[in-house]
Amino acid sequence: MRLRSEHLRPVLLMLVTLVNGSACIARAQSDSIVLTGADRRPQMSLNGEWHAIPDQYGTGIYDFHNHERKDGWFLNQHFKPGGPPMDYDFATAPTLKVPGDWNTQRPELFWYEGPMWYEKDFHYDLKPGTKIFLRIGAANYKSIFWINGKKVCEHEGGFTAFACDITAALKPDTNFIVAMVDNTRRDDGVPTAQTDWFNYGGLTREVSLITVPGAFIDQYDLHLSRDSKDTIEGWVHVEGGQGGDKVSVSIGETGAKTEATLKADGVADIEMKAPGLKLWSPESPKLYPVAIKAGSDSVNELMGFRTIEVKGTEILLNGKPIFLRGVSIHAEAPYRTGRAWSEKDAETLLGWAKQLGCNFARLAHYPHDENMLRAADKLGILIWSENPVYWAVEFDNLAVYDKARRQLDEEINTSRDHASIILWSMANETPVNDARTKFISSLATEARKLDPTRLITAALLVRTQGTTKIVDDPLGQYLDVIGTNEYTGWYEGDLSTIDKTTWQIAYDKPQIMSEFGGGAKAGKHTPANSFFTEEYQAELYKHQFGMLSKIPQLRGMSPWCLMDFRSPRRMLSGIQDDFNRKGLVSDQGVKKQAFAVLQKAYLSKAVGKAQ
Structure with a gap:
């Protein structure tokens, strides 16, 4: 289900249209995936202080002839007395808070537009049979991420969340992450160079690590049927799931529960009765605990049900x-x-x-x-x-x-x-x-x-x-x-x-x-x-x-x-x-x-x- 492409090249969408017409599954961009309800999963926060260096000329990734560097700043090398000359060292660089825009954190960066490098060390205990995703709430506008010097994903768009599979790049115990975020306004960007709001740059929303099993729930859609006020319909997609695997959905308080079978495309169609369901509205914004399970993976949501x-x-x-x-x-x-x-x-x-x-x-x-x-x-x-x-x-x-x-x-x-x-x-x-x-x-x-x-x-x-x-x-x-x-x-x-x-x-x-x-x-x-x-x-x-x-x-x-x-x-x-x-x-x-x-x-x- 995952698309691959070259550096920030436009990609065609991969769509799986469900028989019941409920929706489509989409892989939105090369080397990244979308996780529905990611904020409801157990996760390790990477929020806090990150070392950061502005790089207006792109020195960290290009040499003086504008060739991409093999020894770029993503390697996170350190200056040592008596060693070779260095143009950077994250260990001695000032810090920025993540999440947060850089413009309002340092006066000298208020009007800065261009690449900004971020670095953070972290510890992580790898568990066999799991996948680890780096989840970025938003990075404005173009961004590239490396783990331990290995590029794990890149992304374009300053206001949408995405997740990168970093499993293969992780090492036992101590790791480092480097990100380059470039908020340069572009005529061919979305939005384009002209807007009527401030172009805040940086890792502007929360960053975390999410651990999932080999087969995991990546997207789902559960909603109230327009034909019945006590029927919930939709679908669940399991990345890495096999046809015939089981998926269960339960809605707390109502006692409603159903089990569905994955098809060959990893999608399980959901339809279940929820008697006594109270509909969500501005006057009564009722939210229900919803548990979605597939194999050893689960997502615990809080959802309301209504029609529009x-x-x-x-x-x-x-x-x-x-x-x-x-x-x-x-x-x-x-x-x-x-x-x-x-x-x-x-x-x-x-x-x-x-x-x-x-x-x-x-x-x-x-x-x-x-x-x-x-x-x-x-x-x-x-x-x-x-x-x-x-x-x-x-x-x-x-x-x-x-x-x-x-x-x-x-x-x-x-x-x-x-x-x-x-x-x-x-x-x-x-x-x-x-x-x-x-x-x-x-x-x-x-x-x-x-x-x-x-x-x-x-x-x-x-x-x-x-x-x-x-x-x-x-x-x-x-x-x-x-x-x-x-x-x-x-x-x-x-x-x-x-x-x-x-x-x-x-x-x-x-x-x-x-x-x-x-x-x-x-x-x-x-x-x-x-x-x-x-x-x-x-x-x-x-x-x-x-x-x-x-x-x-x-x-x-x-x-x-x-x-x-x-x-x-x-x-x-x-x-x-x-x-x-x-x-x-x-x-x-x-x-x-x-x-x-x-x-x-x-x-x-x-x-x-x-x-």
Whole structure:
């Protein structure tokens, strides 16, 4: 099942389509695999201090004629008095905390973009008959990993988790790991060189070692049947499993248990009755302990069960219409800033969303970490999860499409069993042209193969004709839910313009206003008609509510955004200071006036139908 390829070369996906149509298994990238529910497995953490050396010229891997070095820094050699000259020594290098971006840990690295070398020593007791995987929650953007000087895997994509088989490279007792992480922005990257958020570099999410038996559960999908409210269906895949092997699944409290047989492709189809099952919802986010076993391997999950579907212009959760009262969120850490990754970060951000009265959050503009998704499951917040196809990527470049598809595969195969996720978003604010439409519609097809149980969306730009907003992007025909971004009253017109605006939507589908809003610096108070004041932002929200309430098919909204976040595009001195100030909360946790305005509208259910 594992694909092999050359250095960061685009690869074709290997898909095994199940007979029952439940999903596909995908190997997302050369020399790495996806482990569903990896954070639920016993593991040895490699978090903490790592030695780190910036290497802007790539000296650690290339010589002065740009040839790849055989004695590169991945060998982790040490300078010795009287020995040969050396250009590095990890043992004497400063350290960086992992997980964490390097930009906010050392002032001299704040604007650094380029390769960064990491090294850490660790002890590990090898056990016969087992495999050991190095699991990386995220490494932005390109990364290569070596164990004891042997390359074990490489990866492209800054926001998805992956795992490398390091069994053959390990030695008894003492080992070292070296990683090179390069956050250089690239025109042929996903996302591309232009974004409206800070390009935090490094090992930005948790790193660990996971031990599994020779045959192990790598992916699974268990979900509630749309045809029966007490039937769980899906599949389990066992890497290295043999046809005829048994797999068991049990759901605590319900007493439900089933045993299934692996087919030749390593997949066991699951269908089981769970009488008395309580459905997961924002009002009652019930989670069940789920045990999946295959041979000597097991995964103990915590899962909720619900259905999500579209009927006409309605979004149905567990068969009932719902209005998504949401907010958009960047993975910016509250208070300390930098890339968010911890349970505390997630609890703070989603805690503010709950205070607002949200039942929904758009996690923009890339997949967020497992801690965020676990918190959403627990708190009962429905999630829009987004592939980082952002603005104008190279839509006519097949290699770029492969990168986007790999990241989508990793996103879905890592996170598919979070009850909170209801929407896979394919893209944000992309230009309208044939190459773009083919690119993103193909991603939508891929997403449906991988996970036919959720809805597909994208955040579209809209056309303006006079005072009318027109939604006729041809990409809309490939979406289940139409996402639209608009900034009337901020980038277009003034507050009175909002009141005159009407909407013309070409698709008889649910619409989510995925972005709207305006900037305000916390504590800036001048006349309400002045940009960047709290008063203007609050008034803009009030006018937007009136306009949005007139859209018949509006079924949700996620204003931009929950908290201020860093962006090098936002340079207005004394106000922005390299922050996008459209947050309802400042980066230091100060709630602006618009927070209370949105909170009142949500708690009173004053905006939107199917509340």
